[in-house]
Amino acid sequence: MSDVREFLKGNEALAYGALRTGLNAYFAYPITPSSEIPETLATEFARSTFPDFRTFLQAASELEAINMVIGAAATGAKAMTATSGPGFSLKQEGLSYAAGMELPLLVVDVNRAGPGLGNLGPEQTDYFQATRGGGHGGYPTLVLAPSSVPEMASFPALGFDLAFAYRTPVILLADAFLGQLKEDLVFPDVPSPSYDVAWAATGARGEARHVLSSLHLELADQSRHSRHLLDKRTRIAQREQRAEEVGTEDAEIVFVAYGICARLARRAVRILRSRSIRAGLLRPITLAPFPERRVRQLIEQGRRKFLVVELNAGQMVDDVRLAAGGAANVELLGEMGGLLPSSLDLVRAAEAMAR
């Protein structure tokens, strides 16, 4: 183990991960349980520790913040904001514009519980909003789901890589548990990448004029643009499905879980295997595109029972069922309100299914 081990909250690790990958601009509207992200970034901005980090601005609202991110991203900067629940709803209009304008940017949603104000506990109820695209008009979505503090730290780099590769917003969907959880981690020593931003509107004199707009008044023009966005969605779906697997090669029952639920499922897999039930875990790392190919392959390899664990009334379970196409038994274990199921709840549900 390396000596330079840090001990950070998920939110703090995420902020440092973004800084280490060369974050240029952060636009803040703090909201619990994501507030340690702007707090950490404001502190480091004041210290001038990271030379690429040129702008930290506290906006007057979530709407302002996302539109500032759009402005910064239009210049080719690595720009980001973070929010939770109510704030994520307010960002949806901006996400639609950014996708229509084909802007690379990062939005973090630390999912809290319930509709409206709800509470500050963890839920995964923003899954549909994030993966389907909560804004209007239809656009590609890319959603990453960290499951540990080290991943909270490393996913901003992955997020920006994908955002700039496809010129589209990337959503990092965490939950209140991961935001507040502290774990040990080592930051990988990788240089911050520079991306091709020949498309950016830099305002430089003598440069070609770049118009970044989501307005296409000619019907044929909008049709062309919509098809282009659809092609992008298809390319992303083909190339970017990511998942981690534990024990799926011989599993009689496969958990499908992400975020904090995947941690519970890991424990449940260990307990079940100690009781001679061959359990496995498929952990989606990309929620959009959903790793449906792996679900289909696992079914082709003989896996027939999937138990989806999520902190909602059943959202990702739809994607698993779509992928399975009726060829497997897919059941749901859901919990809500900021509460978590226990690993024994998972074990019992899996045992009942395995019978």
Add this chain to the structure above:
Amino acid sequence: MTSETIVAGHGGQGVLELANWLAYFHLLRGRHVAYTPSYGPETRGGKVKCYVVASEDPIDSPIVEAPDLLIAMNLPSMDYVPLLRPGGTLLVNSSLVRDGPGRTDVTVERVPAVELASGLGRYVPEGGRDPSIAANSVMLGAALGLAREGPARTRATVEEVFRHYLTDRKAAYLPLNLNAVDAGFAFVVRSLLPA
């Protein structure tokens, strides 16, 4: 080898700090650690419960469901006694809790944390706060005494923990907290000796 701990009490008792220090102690010993704070909306008076998991191996779940150790700083914390793994240990702040655990399959260590901390007034900086605020450090020392990792190594690591966290204004409280850890450690080690 994985150890799982619940630290519970009320806001203002330094429960989050205690759990965080305990986790960082294990990190400095080269272990993987996970620390989950959970607390009510108020800084003082609200119910506080933290999880600390430490392991030589990567930690699957940070959620403590059957702790090896429960550090109960107040009476409501005794609600978590039923969770203790059989053979686990209840480390109880006997200054505030008189009740027994109501089960016979766990070890109980009663530490008068407030009284032990209150006797350390000479380590409080000039014009500083009541020494009883270091009751959490007494309990940290007691927990480390139970872990039996050797007094010299334990103390050296605790010092490193405090140097990391007690900075700026808090630095003046380093001697108080270190002596409070010593007091808790010694109290538990003495009680573990055969009579």
